Structure formats: C-alpha cells, structure tokens
Amino acid sequence: MSAQNKDVLVAEAVRLREQGHPEQARERLLALTAEFPDALDVAYQTAWVHDVLGLEAEAVPYYERALQSDGLDDEDRRGALLGLGSTYRVLGRFGQAVETLRRGVAEFPDDGALRTFLSMALFNTGEHHEAMQILLRLVATTSDSPHVRRYRPAIEHYAADLHRTM
Structure with missing residues (x-):
C-alpha cells in the first residue's frame, strides 16, 4: 500500500472516530499499524x-511510539503529548x-490545555503550590470574564x- 493510500485510510478512521464509531476506527487503525508500524501519525x-x-493502558505504547521522534506535525505532537500525559495521570503514573x-x-x-493538565498532574504528586500557580496564571491571562480581567494584576501578583x- 502506498503512503497516499495510508493517508486516505487514516483520514477515514479519524472520521469514524469523530462520528461516534470508535470501535470501527480502532479496527482500521490496528490494521494500518500492522502494515505501517513506523508511521507516527x-x-x-x-x-x-x-x-x-477507555483503553488507556493500551493507548500508552502507541503514544510513546508516536513521540519517539520529531515526525509529527505540531498539532499532532501537541495532542500526543497531552494525550500521553493525561493517560499516564489516569493510570496513576503521576510522575x-x-x-x-x-x-x-x-x-x-x-497551550492552556497542556498547562491545565500539568496542574492536575502536579496536584496528584503533591505539588499543590505549583499547580495553583499555573492555574491562577492561566485564569488571569485567558479569562474573558470582565471581573477576572479587572483583578488580573492582583491575581498575577499573588x-x-x-x-x-499583602
């Protein structure tokens, strides 16, 4: 199978996942994994x-393989880092x-999502101070609330x- 055909089949599997058919997507992706074991995407x-x-333990080796080199585009790499970090957290592998x-x-x-998930993982490791700092800075810099914006300097200060x- 050509790389072009692979890309078409990956796109079809992604559509299946997005349309609420993850088991069908999984079957197709497992077949593609067997045929293209080094394909990071x-x-x-x-x-x-x-x-x-909900098969987090099974997801880990695929995330790790996807991140083994710099071959993913930025958006997929960002998603893989967040996905792997979040999955480790769900599995209790907090460190x-x-x-x-x-x-x-x-x-x-x-990326505010990465920082949010980092704060949750830090909370799980007992690093409550750093977790809170990350969240406060994120709220201060990204909130659209006029009330939060009014107090942004104070939030960032604290x-x-x-x-x-004081």
Missing part, C-alpha cells in the same frame, strides 16, 4: 482511539504524567507567591 491516531474507548506534560508545556508554552497576603 498512525500510532498517534491509534493511541487516541484507544483513549476514546510520568508530570514529566510528559512539562515537556509539552516547554514545547508549546501558549500567583507569584501564594503565601503573600
């Missing part, structure tokens, strides 16, 4: 469909979740040092 999509189906999500935030510092009261 196939590994990523296979991981994603396993996550959708690996933090490590993966920190890598994601380092590569994509403007995010720098949560122990400060």
Whole structure:
C-alpha cells in the first residue's frame, strides 16, 4: 500500500472516530499499524482511539511510539503529548504524567490545555503550590470574564507567591 493510500485510510478512521464509531476506527487503525508500524501519525491516531474507548493502558505504547521522534506535525505532537500525559495521570503514573506534560508545556508554552493538565498532574504528586500557580496564571491571562480581567494584576501578583497576603 502506498503512503497516499495510508493517508486516505487514516483520514477515514479519524472520521469514524469523530462520528461516534470508535470501535470501527480502532479496527482500521490496528490494521494500518500492522502494515505501517513506523508511521507516527498512525500510532498517534491509534493511541487516541484507544483513549476514546477507555483503553488507556493500551493507548500508552502507541503514544510513546508516536513521540519517539520529531515526525509529527505540531498539532499532532501537541495532542500526543497531552494525550500521553493525561493517560499516564489516569493510570496513576503521576510522575510520568508530570514529566510528559512539562515537556509539552516547554514545547508549546501558549497551550492552556497542556498547562491545565500539568496542574492536575502536579496536584496528584503533591505539588499543590505549583499547580495553583499555573492555574491562577492561566485564569488571569485567558479569562474573558470582565471581573477576572479587572483583578488580573492582583491575581498575577499573588500567583507569584501564594503565601503573600499583602
């Protein structure tokens, strides 16, 4: 099978997943994985469909394979880092979740979803102070609420040092 045909079949599997047919998508992606074991996009999509189906443990090796080199485009790499970090967290592998999500935030510092998931993983490792700082900064910089915007300087000030009261 050609790479062009592979891309068409991957796109069909993604459509199936998005249209609420993840088991059919999984079957197609597993077949593609067998035929293209080194294709990072196939590994990523296979991981994603396993996550959708609640098969987190089965998703991990596909995410890891997808991230083994820099072959994914930025959007897929961002999704794979978030997916793997989140999956590690769901599986109780909190240290690996933090490590993966920190890598994601380092590569994509403007991604609020990565920072949010990192804060959750930090909470799970007992790093409550850093988790809260990340969330406060995220709220201060991304909220559309006029009330939050009014207090943005104060929120950012206290995010720098949560122990400060004045």
